[in-house]
Amino acid sequence: MLNQQSAALNRMFQALADPSRRVMVERLARGPASVSELARPLAMSLPAVVQHLQVLEASGLVRSEKSGRVRTCRIEPAALKAAERWIAERRSTWERRLDRLGDYLAAETGRPRRGSKP
Amino acid sequence: MLNQQSAALNRMFQALADPSRRVMVERLARGPASVSELARPLAMSLPAVVQHLQVLEASGLVRSEKSGRVRTCRIEPAALKAAERWIAERRSTWERRLDRLGDYLAAETGRPRRGSKP
Numbered sequence: 001m002l003n004q005q006s007a008a009l010n011r012m013f014q015a016l017a018d019p020s021r022r023v024m025v026e027r028l029a030r031g032p033a034s035v036s037e038l039a040r041p042l043a044m045s046l047p048a049v050v051q052h053l054q055v056l057e058a059s060g061l062v063r064s065e066k067s068g069r070v071r072t073c074r075i076e077p078a079a080l081k082a083a084e085r086w087i088a089e090r091r092s093t094w095e096r097r098l099d100r101l102g103d104y105l106a107a108e109t110g111r112p113r114r115g116s117k118p
Numbered sequence: 119m120l121n122q123q124s125a126a127l128n129r130m131f132q133a134l135a136d137p138s139r140r141v142m143v144e145r146l147a148r149g150p151a152s153v154s155e156l157a158r159p160l161a162m163s164l165p166a167v168v169q170h171l172q173v174l175e176a177s178g179l180v181r182s183e184k185s186g187r188v189r190t191c192r193i194e195p196a197a198l199k200a201a202e203r204w205i206a207e208r209r210s211t212w213e214r215r216l217d218r219l220g221d222y223l224a225a226e227t228g229r230p231r232r233g234s235k236p
Binding site: 006009010011013014016017018019022025026028029030031075077080081083084086087088090091093094095097 | 124127128129131132134135136137140143144146147148149193195198199201202204205206208209211212213215
């Protein structure tokens with residue numbers, strides 16, 4: 001289970017590490033789009049866009065479905081949330097540590113912490 | 119400026135795409151650590167750990183300084199925050215879009231949105 005989560009995080013962060021793929025995610029955050037709509041702001045061939053789309057789909061951040069000749073792509077907010085949560089949890093661990101350090105220093109010096117109520 | 123930000127995001131997400139580097143970030147979120155402390159839970163050689171550390175430092179997520187023979191590593195919360203903010207902004211764009219869609223559907227059907235006050 002942990003390994004599955006870890007592999008999913010590898011793929012999501014890897015997917016987000018490319019500027020063109022981030023442009024695609026930004027576009028899809030504003031609503032579903034076809035592959036050619038996704039390609040419009042990008043200076044690359046359609047096959048290159050499709051390759052980036054495959055990386056995004058493999059990461060779970062985006063899904064797409066074909067209807068007739070048009071493939072419509074959508075963002076998958078739960079995956080976006082999972083990547084965000086991983087970072088937020090690390091940051092909050094660090095902030096709690098700072099709080100404890102502040103409490104300790106206040107107790108040692110006998111002075112209230114900056115920003116704490118008297 | 120935008121390109122600098124984009125290059126920084128490339129490096130940060132790339133740094134977070136590796137499970138060993140995430141273990142190192144998790145450890146550093148609990149407080150500063152030496153390189154050998156970082157290496158302890160990882161099944162790899164010290165030079166391999168140093169290489170991962172270099173990727174983390176190049177991404178801005180971690181900084182380190184040498185004092186005598188010990189190199190102490192610390193997390194850089196501002197960088198962690200920047201990566202988190204990028205994802206959070208995409209997610210909130212998507213959520214605002216859903217809200218507008220809900221308002222539109224409520225107006226069309228004349229029914230209040232689920233969860234909205236009467």
